[in-house]
Amino acid sequence: MKVRWGVLTLAGVLVATACGAEAQSPTAAAGGGDGGSLTWAVETQPTTFNPQQWGQNKARLLVHNQFDSLIARGGDGGFLPWLATSWKVSKDGLTYTFQLRADVTFHDGEKFDAASVKANLDQFLVPGYNAAVAAIQLRNLGKTEVTGTHTLKVTLKAPDGLFLDFLSSPYAGQVSPKSLKNAKDLKAGGVDVVGTGPFILDRFTPGQEVHYKRNPNYNWPPAGSAHQGPAYLSEVTYRFLPEAAVRVGALTSGQVQVIEGVPATEIGLIKADSRLRFETSLNSGSAFSYYFNVSHPPFDDKRIRQAFRDAVDVDTVLDSVYQGTAKRAWSIIGQGSPQFYDASLENTFGDDPARANKLLDEAGWDKRDAEGFRVKDGKRLTVRTVASAPFVRDRRDILAQAIQAAVKQSAGIDFQVRLVDQGTALKAYEGNQYEVFENSRGDTDAGAALNLILPKGAAINRTHYESAELERLLDEASAGSDAAERKKLYAKVQKFVTDEALLLPLYVPADQVAYGSGVTGLTFEPVSGTPNSAYDVRIGT
Numbered sequence: 042m043k044v045r046w047g048v049l050t051l052a053g054v055l056v057a058t059a060c061g062a063e064a065q066s067p068t069a070a071a072g073g074g075d076g077g078s079l080t081w082a083v084e085t086q087p088t089t090f091n092p093q094q095w096g097q098n099k100a101r102l103l104v105h106n107q108f109d110s111l112i113a114r115g116g117d118g119g120f121l122p123w124l125a126t127s128w129k130v131s132k133d134g135l136t137y138t139f140q141l142r143a144d145v146t147f148h149d150g151e152k153f154d155a156a157s158v159k160a161n162l163d164q165f166l167v168p169g170y171n172a173a174v175a176a177i178q179l180r181n182l183g184k185t186e187v188t189g190t191h192t193l194k195v196t197l198k199a200p201d202g203l204f205l206d207f208l209s210s211p212y213a214g215q216v217s218p219k220s221l222k223n224a225k226d227l228k229a230g231g232v233d234v235v236g237t238g239p240f241i242l243d244r245f246t247p248g249q250e251v252h253y254k255r256n257p258n259y260n261w262p263p264a265g266s267a268h269q270g271p272a273y274l275s276e277v278t279y280r281f282l283p284e285a286a287v288r289v290g291a292l293t294s295g296q297v298q299v300i301e302g303v304p305a306t307e308i309g310l311i312k313a314d315s316r317l318r319f320e321t322s323l324n325s326g327s328a329f330s331y332y333f334n335v336s337h338p339p340f341d342d343k344r345i346r347q348a349f350r351d352a353v354d355v356d357t358v359l360d361s362v363y364q365g366t367a368k369r370a371w372s373i374i375g376q377g378s379p380q381f382y383d384a385s386l387e388n389t390f391g392d393d394p395a396r397a398n399k400l401l402d403e404a405g406w407d408k409r410d411a412e413g414f415r416v417k418d419g420k421r422l423t424v425r426t427v428a429s430a431p432f433v434r435d436r437r438d439i440l441a442q443a444i445q446a447a448v449k450q451s452a453g454i455d456f457q458v459r460l461v462d463q464g465t466a467l468k469a470y471e472g473n474q475y476e477v478f479e480n481s482r483g484d485t486d487a488g489a490a491l492n493l494i495l496p497k498g499a500a501i502n503r504t505h506y507e508s509a510e511l512e513r514l515l516d517e518a519s520a521g522s523d524a525a526e527r528k529k530l531y532a533k534v535q536k537f538v539t540d541e542a543l544l545l546p547l548y549v550p551a552d553q554v555a556y557g558s559g560v561t562g563l564t565f566e567p568v569s570g571t572p573n574s575a576y577d578v579r580i581g582t
């Protein structure tokens with residue numbers, strides 16, 4: 042019955058869009074004043090609802106509806122109290138002592154206390170739960186001790202400047218210990234994996250929508266929230282509408298009140314509509330880039346990596362796909378992380394087809410076949426990318442096609458693009474059957490992203506590049522807490538990977554939201570740049 046209802050709802054959206062149904066106010070269906078319900082169309086369906094398995098930046102806006110983290114981030118980038126009211130760090134940087142709120146209850150009625158935080162941290166040490174987090178973000182976690190009902194001591198094996206950032210991330214969303222023990226599918230999340238957040242997930246229809254109802258007992262928002270007490274909305278539905286035109290049609294016809302993932306082609310239309318509002322914010326973390334797999338030909342030759350990078354006029358490609366709305370990237374770190382971004386790398390590479398062709402000639406790829414592709418020893422210069430559909434956002438499939446045309450035309454490179462399901466993509470990565478790996482990370486501390494991508498054996502080091510010097514820089518930057526010193530070290534990291542031509546930075550991911558003029562309280566997280574949860578959202582003033 043639930044599935045049938047969801048199908049009918051989506052069908053309604055599609056019909057309205059296709060037929061150009063008479064538009065109504067995007068606020069008309071939502072009611073007004075305190076309470077009410079809101080429907081928010083999103084671009085991608087989460088691969089999991091368990092915050093501790095989180096991996097899609099686009100799913101971040103859902104996480105904090107249901108789960109609270111221990112600490113939050115402020116507008117100045119600093120850390121603020123949330124479920125932890127205060128914390129002290131020992132002089133040697135190894136011991137963190139947390140004081141926790143005493144008035145918090147999980148959705149299943151369990152009390153939040155130091156024992157539940159210990160259960161959550163210990164869960165990451167369970168083999169197979171989240172090996173990447175255990176090996177990277179929590180690699181220095183020693184032991185967690187309950188020293189009082191609401192007092193907790195965490196001891197690290199080595200100083201780690203990223204530990205507090207981890208505790209402010211979705212990964213630190215607190216899950217009920219009862220859920221950790223008894224959930225039917227803990228890693229997938231769902232209605233029986235509960236948190237302490239302002240909304241309770243009560244219905245999920247795969248491929249259609251997820252529904253949350255207000256937590257009437259909520260009274261522990263992070264410091265800096267616009268209000269206290271329960272959320273304004275009585276319920277919020279996130280509808281999965283991957284087609285951009287369908288999302289926009291659903292908004293302009295009044296069937297949803299908010300959409301995210303506004304396509305560049307529609308921004309002008311939305312801004313010109315007095316019934317609608319539009320806002321955007323750059324994301325923190327790493328830029329969306331093409332990383333080169335150096336473990337086998339042809340990208341084991343640095344000249345080929347440089348040639349691919351120089352063969353693309355990135356500005357022209359971005360303009361053609363995003364019509365001037367995308368921020369060009371120049372480094373592995375995006376401009377959405379200004380505390381670490383190295384602007385000196387701008388205009389130091391790229392858009393140089395003459396140099397690209399010279400490098401390819403020098404590398405022995407100096408002949409062309411009948412279709413204009415370069416060949417060597419009878420083999421075509423071919424490189425492959427495999428993109429996982431759940432992670433494709435921002436028309437990246439169209440962007441890949443534009444780059445495919447650019448490298449063929451300017452340098453004779455055969456760039457093959459495959460958009461596949463998650464299982465097929467993982468199989469290709471595990472089998473090393475690719476030359477280009479597409480990725481961006483939305484971590485609030487860009488260092489967390491780099492630790493996942495660059496070190497030897499890191500969870501998504503799919504370049505397979507190894508360098509002791511690079512790892513030394515990353516380790517020093519991660520361990521430190523001095524912001525200026527960390528920026529210097531990450532500047533060296535950025536120059537290193539640029540000099541080695543390990544990637545082609547393309548654009549800085551951003552989130553866009555459009556909504557009816559009657560919706561208020563929509564904001565972006567101050568550091569990540571992603572939309573906040575629906576906690577402060579309301580209909581009317």
